[in-house]
Each structure stands twice: as C-alpha cells, then as structure tokens.
Amino acid sequence: MGDHPVLFIPGPTEVDEELRQIMAMPLVGHRDPKFTAVVQDVCRRLRDLYLTAQATAFETCPATALMEAGIRNLVPRGGRTLHLVCGAFSKRWHEIARLCGREAEALPVPPGRAHAPAALRERLRAGPPVHAVAITHNETATGVIEPLRDLAAAVREQAPEALVLVDVVTSLGGAELRFDDWGLDFAFAGTQKCLALPPGLCTYAVSQRALARAATVEERGFLLDLPRAMADTNEGKTLATPCVPLVYALQRQLERIAAEGLPQRWRRHLALRDQTLAWASASGLRPFVADAAARSPTVSCIDALGGDVEALARRALGAGFKLDKGYGDLKGKAFRIGHMGDHGPERLGALLAAL
Ligand SMILES: Cc1ncc(COP(=O)(O)O)c(C=O)c1O
Incomplete structure (x- = not known):
C-alpha cells in the first residue's frame, strides 16, 4: 500500500x-x-x-x-x-x-x-x-x-x-x-x-x-x-x-x-493537541473551540478563517497524509485533525510541516 x-x-x-x-x-x-x-x-x-x-x-x-x-x-x-x-x-x-x-x-x-x-x-x-x-x-x-x-x-x-x-x-x-x-x-x-x-x-x-x-x-x-x-x-x-x-x-x-500506561496515553494525546494548536496559532489560525478547557485532546477542529480548506487537504495528501475537511455545517470552514490512537509527535510534526 x-x-x-x-x-x-x-x-x-x-x-x-x-x-x-x-x-x-x-x-x-x-x-x-x-x-x-x-x-x-x-x-x-x-x-x-x-x-x-x-x-x-x-x-x-x-x-x-x-x-x-x-x-x-x-x-x-x-x-x-x-x-x-x-x-x-x-x-x-x-x-x-x-x-x-x-x-x-x-x-x-x-x-x-x-x-x-x-x-x-x-x-x-x-x-x-x-x-x-x-x-x-x-x-x-x-x-x-x-x-x-x-x-x-x-x-x-x-x-x-x-x-x-x-x-x-x-x-x-x-x-x-x-x-x-x-x-x-x-x-x-x-x-x-x-x-x-x-x-x-x-x-x-x-x-x-x-x-x-x-x-x-x-x-x-x-x-x-x-x-x-x-x-x-x-x-x-x-x-x-x-x-x-x-x-x-x-x-x-x-x-x-x-504497557504504555493509561495516564501516559492520556498525556501523549494532550501533547499532540498542544502541538497541533501551537502550529495553528503560529499559522495565524485559531481553534474552533474558544474555551481552552473544552478543547479535545483527541481531535482538533481549526477555524480556517476563510482560507482554502480544499487546498490544505490537497497539500496534506501530496505529503502522504489525510485530514478532514470539516463535519456537517463546518465543512470547508473548519478542518479537523484527528490526533488519536497510536500517533506520535514526529508523525504529527511531519503533517504539520507539510501544511
Ligand atoms: C462521538 C461519536 N459518537 C458516535 C459515533 C458513531 O460511531 P459509529 O460510526 O461506530 O457508529 C462517532 C463516529 O464518528 C463519534 O465520533
């Protein structure tokens, strides 16, 4: 594959x-x-x-x-x-x-x-x-x-x-x-x-x-x-x-x-979220969720602020990654990065660098 x-x-x-x-x-x-x-x-x-x-x-x-x-x-x-x-x-x-x-x-x-x-x-x-x-x-x-x-x-x-x-x-x-x-x-x-x-x-x-x-x-x-x-x-x-x-x-x-340990797994997901949101902020974008305490550790929804979500998804695909272009009413307006499961900071970093 x-x-x-x-x-x-x-x-x-x-x-x-x-x-x-x-x-x-x-x-x-x-x-x-x-x-x-x-x-x-x-x-x-x-x-x-x-x-x-x-x-x-x-x-x-x-x-x-x-x-x-x-x-x-x-x-x-x-x-x-x-x-x-x-x-x-x-x-x-x-x-x-x-x-x-x-x-x-x-x-x-x-x-x-x-x-x-x-x-x-x-x-x-x-x-x-x-x-x-x-x-x-x-x-x-x-x-x-x-x-x-x-x-x-x-x-x-x-x-x-x-x-x-x-x-x-x-x-x-x-x-x-x-x-x-x-x-x-x-x-x-x-x-x-x-x-x-x-x-x-x-x-x-x-x-x-x-x-x-x-x-x-x-x-x-x-x-x-x-x-x-x-x-x-x-x-x-x-x-x-x-x-x-x-x-x-x-x-x-x-x-x-x-073997990983549940608390470590929870910490790893929080770190992936923080890495994603730091990238969003450095890119002039912002999380769709305004309240920091309510921002999910497993999926980040990012307001594209009128930017071209299709182009972003194409760029991700060109680098070998698939992200989500937004769910329901948010399609094309806020995209989602699912940083859940067995992902680590290097692989997420490669996606964010490509974006
Ligand atoms: C929060 C939540 N609940 C329920 C579902 C539905 O899961 P399934 O497609 O396995 O029925 C999903 C699927 O994305 C979900 O994200």
Missing part, C-alpha cells in the same frame, strides 16, 4: 503494522476454546481500560448500535431521557431515543461549546424527572470535550435515580476517563478511534445498578440485550458470530495500551 495516506482523520484512525499482521491470521472458529479464552480475556482487559471493577464486554457492531442499546435497555418505553446536545453525535443520540419511543429532551449548547455543570444541575432541579442523562464525552464533530466528571457528579447529586449514559467513542483510550470513580452507568466506544484498530467492534461498560435497571425494562431486543450479552460474552460465548481477527487484534492492542 505504497500510496496509502496516513490517517489523521478523526476515525477511522491509522492502524499499526503489528496489528494489521495479526488480522491477516488464518481464521479460527468462534466456538473454538482457543478463541473463547481470548473473548474472556478481552472482557477482563476492558475493565482496566474503562477503569471499572464492574462489567465490560464488546459486540461486533458500530458504536451507534450501543447508543440505541443504551436507550432500549436502560430507559423504559415512554420514559424520559435528557441529552446534552453539543454537536452532530449528541444530536444523533437524541434522535435515536425519540425514534425508540422515549420522551427525549435536549439540553443544547451552541456548536463549539461544552455544557456547564451548573446548567445541568439547574435543569435537573427545575424540570421533570428523567430516567437517564445522555452525555457525549468528546463531540468529534466540533472537537469539544465535555467536563464529564463534573457533569456526572451533578446528576449524582441532583437526580440520584437517573442513570448516566456516556458516549466515549472518541475519548476511551485517548482522554482521561474513570468509569467507577466518576459514577458512570453505561459507556461505549468502537475500535476505530483512539484504540487505533479498524471499525467493527464496539466495547462497552455497564454498572451494576444499570444492569439491575435493565432487568426491569421490557423489549430490550435480542443481540444487545445488555444483561444477557454481558453474561454470555464474559463466558466467552458471543451470541452471534464475531469479527474473529479483530478480536485478536483488540486483545493485543489492550496489552499494548497497558
């Missing part, structure tokens, strides 16, 4: 050679004891990644399937969800809840902004009670990271019965995330972002109280009936046929992440 541009888009991300080689393995049957042991090992290792002593598993599906599963398992039909909407992906989750027949309420902020915990607390105090609050930890469309620890604490204090559901698709393995310490109930992320693997699996964590809630909710579906899927997958018995080679690659990648 000599003509392969190195991916600096915000997913899917660049996959290291070692992991690609694993996926070229001769196939093993998914009921082979060798493979069921790998499934069990991956479930265990995911607990270290989510920093939880509770339950973790994975399924062969995109992350959007887990957005839907969270609603169908953890909110009764006709029940109420509150969605912290700050961009395209949080908006999608709100839409999914509505399409699943839930009373889906949005608490929006303008694009490029994060939610203030005080505003969430005030809504929970003043408005109708909710079964769950849905938060997108890192809004990939705009490069915003939400103050998740404080938002979750606001739910815990103000609405102790509400579950905290979190999309960690572009934060897990790239930004600080502590499932148990922060009191989260449900979180999920696919393999194609900060885990730097191809798309195809979605990992997830569920708290004991969320599993207890799910047991009382009817019509949870089949493949992603969380109490059953959690128990079966942890026994190594996936309900349906998983993407076997990718499960092997995930096992190896979880080993590699443990």
Whole structure:
C-alpha cells in the first residue's frame, strides 16, 4: 500500500503494522476454546481500560448500535431521557431515543461549546424527572470535550435515580476517563478511534445498578440485550458470530495500551493537541473551540478563517497524509485533525510541516 495516506482523520484512525499482521491470521472458529479464552480475556482487559471493577464486554457492531442499546435497555418505553446536545453525535443520540419511543429532551449548547455543570444541575432541579442523562464525552464533530466528571457528579447529586449514559467513542483510550470513580452507568466506544484498530467492534461498560435497571425494562431486543450479552460474552460465548481477527487484534492492542500506561496515553494525546494548536496559532489560525478547557485532546477542529480548506487537504495528501475537511455545517470552514490512537509527535510534526 505504497500510496496509502496516513490517517489523521478523526476515525477511522491509522492502524499499526503489528496489528494489521495479526488480522491477516488464518481464521479460527468462534466456538473454538482457543478463541473463547481470548473473548474472556478481552472482557477482563476492558475493565482496566474503562477503569471499572464492574462489567465490560464488546459486540461486533458500530458504536451507534450501543447508543440505541443504551436507550432500549436502560430507559423504559415512554420514559424520559435528557441529552446534552453539543454537536452532530449528541444530536444523533437524541434522535435515536425519540425514534425508540422515549420522551427525549435536549439540553443544547451552541456548536463549539461544552455544557456547564451548573446548567445541568439547574435543569435537573427545575424540570421533570428523567430516567437517564445522555452525555457525549468528546463531540468529534466540533472537537469539544465535555467536563464529564463534573457533569456526572451533578446528576449524582441532583437526580440520584437517573442513570448516566456516556458516549466515549472518541475519548476511551485517548482522554482521561474513570468509569467507577466518576459514577458512570453505561459507556461505549468502537475500535476505530483512539484504540487505533479498524471499525467493527464496539466495547462497552455497564454498572451494576444499570444492569439491575435493565432487568426491569421490557423489549430490550435480542443481540444487545445488555444483561444477557454481558453474561454470555464474559463466558466467552458471543451470541452471534464475531469479527474473529479483530478480536485478536483488540486483545493485543489492550496489552499494548497497558504497557504504555493509561495516564501516559492520556498525556501523549494532550501533547499532540498542544502541538497541533501551537502550529495553528503560529499559522495565524485559531481553534474552533474558544474555551481552552473544552478543547479535545483527541481531535482538533481549526477555524480556517476563510482560507482554502480544499487546498490544505490537497497539500496534506501530496505529503502522504489525510485530514478532514470539516463535519456537517463546518465543512470547508473548519478542518479537523484527528490526533488519536497510536500517533506520535514526529508523525504529527511531519503533517504539520507539510501544511
Ligand atoms: C462521538 C461519536 N459518537 C458516535 C459515533 C458513531 O460511531 P459509529 O460510526 O461506530 O457508529 C462517532 C463516529 O464518528 C463519534 O465520533
């Protein structure tokens, strides 16, 4: 693949050679004891990644399937969800809840902004009670990271019965995330972002109280009936046929992440963000996100200030890199550099020098 541009888009991300080689393995049957042991090992290792002593598993599906599963398992039909909407992906989750027949309420902020915990607390105090609050930890469309620890604490204090559901698709393995310490109930992320693997699996964590809630909710579906899927997958018995080679690659990648160390991995992503924003500032550009605390460590969205984004993307491609030309309404106005996964400062430096 000599003509392969190195991916600096915000997913899917660049996959290291070692992991690609694993996926070229001769196939093993998914009921082979060798493979069921790998499934069990991956479930265990995911607990270290989510920093939880509770339950973790994975399924062969995109992350959007887990957005839907969270609603169908953890909110009764006709029940109420509150969605912290700050961009395209949080908006999608709100839409999914509505399409699943839930009373889906949005608490929006303008694009490029994060939610203030005080505003969430005030809504929970003043408005109708909710079964769950849905938060997108890192809004990939705009490069915003939400103050998740404080938002979750606001739910815990103000609405102790509400579950905290979190999309960690572009934060897990790239930004600080502590499932148990922060009191989260449900979180999920696919393999194609900060885990730097191809798309195809979605990992997830569920708290004991969320599993207890799910047991009382009817019509949870089949493949992603969380109490059953959690128990079966942890026994190594996936309900349906998983993407076997990718499960092997995930096992190896979880080993590699443990060897790097999570705090170091979080620091590396912060340093890549700072390197990107220093380049933007030296180039007379500015981050789309005004509040420095809300700037994502995994994806930077940069206001092109009327500059030619197409030309920039062409220049990147000419040097062997692919960046993103902007999502949705921001297309052509603010471009995104996904500095997530296994990228290091040298490779990012080469992209920035080319730009
Ligand atoms: C924050 C966030 N949530 C959800 C998704 C959807 O993931 P998938 O395409 O795996 O369903 C994405 C994809 O980019 C995302 O960035």
